[in-house]
Amino acid sequence: MLKKIIDRVGGMCDAAYFVLKLSLVMSCPLMAGAAAAYAVSGGLTVSTYICYRISRELFSLPAAILLVGVLSSVCIEDIVGRR
Numbered sequence: 001m002l003k004k005i006i007d008r009v010g011g012m013c014d015a016a017y018f019v020l021k022l023s024l025v026m027s028c029p030l031m032a033g034a035a036a037a038y039a040v041s042g043g044l045t046v047s048t049y050i051c052y053r054i055s056r057e058l059f060s061l062p063a064a065i066l067l068v069g070v071l072s073s074v075c076i077e078d079i080v081g082r083r
Contacts, residue, residue: 023069
């Protein structure tokens with residue numbers, strides 16, 4: 001199953017692959033920043049509430065970026081495939 005997915009990604013057109021790669025490149029630093037903010041906050045306390053909430057929100061943002069990137073690349077691939 002995973003091999004089929006990897007083969008399909010390798011056969012994408014250049015524009016769809018670029019969008020997918022860009023979304024991955026954007027989401028990785030955000031996830032690393034979220035992990036760093038969570039490590040700095042040390043858990044939920046009154047003094048670290050803001051840092052903790054920022055880290056929790058940053059954890060959800062990369063998934064949303066990847067979802068939009070995957071949907072966009074699928075749409076691009078579909079449009080290019082119809083020509």
